Amino acid sequence: MSKSLARAFVAAASLAAFYLVFDGKARADDWGCQVILCLSNPGGPAQYAECRPPIQKLWRELAKGHSFPTCSGVGFHASRPSYEPYYCNDGYRLTTRYGDRGLEASCISTTPQTVSSDECYSGNDRITTATWRRSESRSGCQRYVTTRPNVRSQPHYIDVTIDGVGKQRVWY
Numbered sequence: 001m002s003k004s005l006a007r008a009f010v011a012a013a014s015l016a017a018f019y020l021v022f023d024g025k026a027r028a029d030d031w032g033c034q035v036i037l038c039l040s041n042p043g044g045p046a047q048y049a050e051c052r053p054p055i056q057k058l059w060r061e062l063a064k065g066h067s068f069p070t071c072s073g074v075g076f077h078a079s080r081p082s083y084e085p086y087y088c089n090d091g092y093r094l095t096t097r098y099g100d101r102g103l104e105a106s107c108i109s110t111t112p113q114t115v116s117s118d119e120c121y122s123g124n125d126r127i128t129t130a131t132w133r134r135s136e137s138r139s140g141c142q143r144y145v146t147t148r149p150n151v152r153s154q155p156h157y158i159d160v161t162i163d164g165v166g167k168q169r170v171w172y
């Protein structure tokens with residue numbers, strides 16, 4: 001992972017050097033190159049004031065269904081815009097199912113969690129998946145826990161690959 005991040009940084013630095021050598025001021029005809037340069041910034045595509053206008057224009061164009069801009073001389077690939085409104089905390093995975101209200105999302109733990117011992121007794125009326133498990137010389141009632149997913153403030157994204165070096169997911 002760190003090796004691909006290092007390669008992405010080298011590619012971004014190469015692009016930055018190329019950009020600075022040829023022109024101090026950006027022209028309208030190189031908007032695609034401005035976008036690629038800004039998206040390659042590890043600090044985020046709008047970290048610098050010079051990047052905000054081209055990136056804001058990119059978000060507007062993608063929202064209208066337009067394609068990703070091009071930049072001649074730079075090998076890059078951008079995925080189609082995607083939408084992912086929910087995410088889970090570490091230790092949980094996102095699941096979806098059809099329920100009474102249509103498609104419903106939830107987060108389920110990736111490992112069994114310790115719960116109240118009442119859930120493991122067969123005398124209760126609920127159907128449960130909780131079982132007694134032994135770990136580290138102690139036994140406890142455990143089951144996979146389900147929680148509500150978190151809602152992203154920026155649910156749209158694109159995956160950008162520059163010069164085949166590093167892939168970066170950009171949320172907007």
